[in-house]
Amino acid sequence: MKIVTPLLNAVWIAENDLRQSFKSVRHVVWSLLFPIFMMLTFSFRYGATEPDIQFITFLIPGIVGMTAMFGSINETMSIVWDKALGVFDRVLAAPVSSTSIIVGKTMSGAVMGVISALVLLIIGNMIFGVSFVNISFVLLIILLASFSFTGIGTIISGLASEPREAMMLSNLLRFPMMFLGGVFFPVEAMPMPLPYIARALPLTYATEALRAIEIGNISLVFVDAIVLLVYTIGTMLLGSQILMRIMTR
Amino acid sequence: MVEKGEALGNAVEVKELTKSYGSLLAVDHVSFEVKDKEIFGLLGPNGAGKTTTIRMICGMLRPTSGTAVVAGFDVSNKPQEVKRRIGLVPDVSNLFGELSARVNLEFMGKLYGLDRKTRRERIDQVLELFQLKDRQNDLVKYYSKGMHRRLTIAAALIHQPEILVMDEPTSGLDAQAARLVREIIIDLNKEGRTIFLTTHQIDEADRLAQRVGIIDRGRLITLNTPEQIKNSTEGMRALEIKILNGVDQQRWVPIISGVEGVDNVFLAEGKIRILSKNLSQIIPTVVNLVGKHGGKIENISVTQPTLEDAYINLTGKGIREEPMSKEEYLQRRLARSGLR
Numbered sequence: 001m002k003i004v005t006p007l008l009n010a011v012w013i014a015e016n017d018l019r020q021s022f023k024s025v026r027h028v029v030w031s032l033l034f035p036i037f038m039m040l041t042f043s044f045r046y047g048a049t050e051p052d053i054q055f056i057t058f059l060i061p062g063i064v065g066m067t068a069m070f071g072s073i074n075e076t077m078s079i080v081w082d083k084a085l086g087v088f089d090r091v092l093a094a095p096v097s098s099t100s101i102i103v104g105k106t107m108s109g110a111v112m113g114v115i116s117a118l119v120l121l122i123i124g125n126m127i128f129g130v131s132f133v134n135i136s137f138v139l140l141i142i143l144l145a146s147f148s149f150t151g152i153g154t155i156i157s158g159l160a161s162e163p164r165e166a167m168m169l170s171n172l173l174r175f176p177m178m179f180l181g182g183v184f185f186p187v188e189a190m191p192m193p194l195p196y197i198a199r200a201l202p203l204t205y206a207t208e209a210l211r212a213i214e215i216g217n218i219s220l221v222f223v224d225a226i227v228l229l230v231y232t233i234g235t236m237l238l239g240s241q242i243l244m245r246i247m248t249r
Numbered sequence: 250m251v252e253k254g255e256a257l258g259n260a261v262e263v264k265e266l267t268k269s270y271g272s273l274l275a276v277d278h279v280s281f282e283v284k285d286k287e288i289f290g291l292l293g294p295n296g297a298g299k300t301t302t303i304r305m306i307c308g309m310l311r312p313t314s315g316t317a318v319v320a321g322f323d324v325s326n327k328p329q330e331v332k333r334r335i336g337l338v339p340d341v342s343n344l345f346g347e348l349s350a351r352v353n354l355e356f357m358g359k360l361y362g363l364d365r366k367t368r369r370e371r372i373d374q375v376l377e378l379f380q381l382k383d384r385q386n387d388l389v390k391y392y393s394k395g396m397h398r399r400l401t402i403a404a405a406l407i408h409q410p411e412i413l414v415m416d417e418p419t420s421g422l423d424a425q426a427a428r429l430v431r432e433i434i435i436d437l438n439k440e441g442r443t444i445f446l447t448t449h450q451i452d453e454a455d456r457l458a459q460r461v462g463i464i465d466r467g468r469l470i471t472l473n474t475p476e477q478i479k480n481s482t483e484g485m486r487a488l489e490i491k492i493l494n495g496v497d498q499q500r501w502v503p504i505i506s507g508v509e510g511v512d513n514v515f516l517a518e519g520k521i522r523i524l525s526k527n528l529s530q531i532i533p534t535v536v537n538l539v540g541k542h543g544g545k546i547e548n549i550s551v552t553q554p555t556l557e558d559a560y561i562n563l564t565g566k567g568i569r570e571e572p573m574s575k576e577e578y579l580q581r582r583l584a585r586s587g588l589r
Contacts, residue, residue, distance in 0.1 A: 005362065008359075009359075009360060012356065012359040012360060013360075016345070016348075016356045019348065019352065020345060020347045020348060023347045023348065024347065085343060085346075086339060086341050086343030087343045087344070087345055089309065089337075089339055089343055090339075090343050090344070090357070090404075091360065092309045093307055093308075093309055093332060093335075093337040093339075094332060094357070094360040094361060095329040095330075095332040095333045095360070095361065095362070096360055097329070
């Protein structure tokens with residue numbers, strides 16, 4: 001009972017967040033259009049008239065990782081909106097522990113990241129025929145990546161005092177991460193010192209692991225999974241601390 | 250630790266409650282009790298510390314010092330027990346606009362641990378009570394302000410709390426919607442619920458509350474029944490005058506306040522209100538003074554002091570006067586955002 005109730009409360013909070021996000025079909029479509037657009041644009045490389053299949057095989061895992069990042073961080077931004085609209089107070093006034101609130105918000109962020117990434121994976125498969133040999137590893141990496149991005153989203157949400165600030169802060173992180181995280185260009189091809197910066201970003205490990213799954217390099221997948229796990233624990237702990245400070249001040 | 254049952258007829262007991270943000274004392278050693286089944290009003294201007302007091306009582310904000318005991322439970326030690334017994338109606342209706350009224354209530358019911366059957370029954374009950382049943386499936390963002398308010402109260406009642414805490418319950422509502430909310434408050438109190446409300450509207454406190462605490466700049470100035478507070482103006486009477494062609498009625502305030510025997514002068518609804526213990530003595534002086542300064546009295550009347558008169562007499566200023574300084578506003582904003 002002592003574990004069930006807080007866990008159930010976290011599930012209700014996550015369900016409520018996701019219900020709001022999926023309530024608007026337009027909202028979901030718009031959020032997916034960006035990665036789809038990026039995937040289609042970059043599939044035509046260097047003025048080629050036909051998609052470069054070798055590059056697409058490289059691109060799709062990156063796009064999937066990037067989509068998980070956008071989906072998770074966007075969903076976690078709901079904390080800032082909840083604070084601005086006062087609905088966060090509604091949850092704070094209820095007999096719900098701070099841990100349940102943080103776990104609930106994390107769950108919704110991760111679920112959104114996974115769903116968005118899977119949609120892109122399916123679209124990539126349908127348009128370009130890109131497929132993965134081991135789907136369970138793909139799911140594991142997407143899940144771990146989504147949790148680590150959710151941790152980043154929680155930190156941003158805790159630090160930002162209002163939605164505009166949160167959007168600016170998240171763009172400050174998301175866009176450099178998108179270009180330095182190995183989505184469009186291999187990290188190895190980047191000039192110094194960019195590979196060092198890339199190695200500090202969770203997206204780099206997510207894209208690297210997804211590509212490793214494609215070619216069956218399972219040992220690299222495990223290494224990247226451990227890095228993502230460490231990232232997840234680190235960002236979640238920091239994010240929780242910041243949120244906890246707001247909730248119990 | 251205070252155990253349940255030790256409240257001895259008090260729904261809320263607040264002792265020396267203090268909240269400071271750096272050098273700003275938002276709530277300054279406030280002490281009061283809210284008796285079981287009464288309507289208690291905390292009256293004060295915006296920024297007086299009413300919402301901060303409420304947030305501490307509801308376990309949403311940690312006091313810097315002092316204690317708050319709600320339904321026999323210390324808020325600092327047992328915040329979850331306190332939250333189970335309180336229904337909070339915030340000053341701004343904070344419902345999920347993208348969800349329907351029913352889904353909003355469903356979510357609240359889940360957070361308060363109600364099972365599916367009880368949830369369904371209670372939701373039907375409150376939707377019926379607040380006349381929202383026919384709009385229960387509409388998205389809340391399409392509701393009018395009055396409907397928002399009713400739904401916010403409904404959401405606070407879903408777990409049938411002993412104490413209903415309402416922050417500015419009629420703020421921003423039109424006269425009709427405000428009247429309806431006041432009727433709801435009275436009905437809920439008649440059902441045996443303790444109501445703790447805050448307001449900056451003196452007439453609302455006068456009409457609804459059985460006891461009123463006046464708070465200003467974080468300090469509780471007085472606490473009594475509205476009648477007793479009015480009696481603090483004992484011996485005083487109020488003179489109300491409207492000066493013709495007096496475009497800026499405010500300019501008469503310093504002129505009249507110089508008259509001997511005048512205890513207080515202020516503007517109320519476009520008229521000059523003068524409080525004095527020797528009204529018969531000062532009326533000719535005031536009339537002469539107005540004439541001497543080129544004014545012409547259009548209307549003059551003598552009334553009994555109101556709660557607003559008492560408020561001004563106690564605080565030395567009107568409830569709508571003295572907006573917060575820029576520094577104080579910024580300090581409060583920073584404090585609210587959790588950045589300090």
